[in-house]
Amino acid sequence: MKKEAIQLREEIKATVVEMLGKVAKFPLDPELIYRFDLVLYFEQLENPGWFEFHKKDDPKGKYRAGERKAATRYKVIDVDNRVKFLQDSVSKSIGIPNDCQIFVGSQEKREDKTNPRAEVTITVVRDTSRFFPNRPQ
Numbered sequence: 001m002k003k004e005a006i007q008l009r010e011e012i013k014a015t016v017v018e019m020l021g022k023v024a025k026f027p028l029d030p031e032l033i034y035r036f037d038l039v040l041y042f043e044q045l046e047n048p049g050w051f052e053f054h055k056k057d058d059p060k061g062k063y064r065a066g067e068r069k070a071a072t073r074y075k076v077i078d079v080d081n082r083v084k085f086l087q088d089s090v091s092k093s094i095g096i097p098n099d100c101q102i103f104v105g106s107q108e109k110r111e112d113k114t115n116p117r118a119e120v121t122i123t124v125v126r127d128t129s130r131f132f133p134n135r136p137q
Contacts, residue, residue, distance in 0.1 A: 009089045016093035026122075028095045033125040036087050036105035040079060041112040041119070047075055082118075083107050090120050103131055 001009075049070030056065050063069075087099055096102070103125060125131075 005085070009085075012086070012089040013093040016090055026094055027124055030101070032101060033103045033128050033131065034091075034096065034101050035121075035123045035125050036091070036102045037107075037121040037123075038083055038086060038105070039108045039110060039119040040082060041110050041115065041117045042075075042077060043111070043113050043116050045074055045077070045109060045111045047072060077109065079107055079109060086118055086120060090122065094122065096122075103128075 047070035050068055050073040052069045054063050054065055054067050054069060058064070087102065087105075091097075091099060091102065
């Protein structure tokens, strides 16, 4: 793991520990199933070039006048790696040893130009019947 990732993991742990001090005791039990929901806020989700057009043909023939400057409207942002990193960091900070107890969750990308951040919600799943449909509860 890179030095920056290790430092970020420590910052996440400190934030989680601080937040846990402000709420009731988080339920930890090796029998529990958890839900991990994540909302990632980015400064910008759209490519500025999507709204701009080339004014004249490229002499090398790569693009023509009138074509968009960006190939896609939305920026390519690898969310999966961030989800895994945050899930591992937050879970370990709380006391969930690994992701074997996380059965369900969601992830979203949103834009906030002034406050990029991650918002995490971890909850206990009480009704586990959908995960074990052939086992009596």
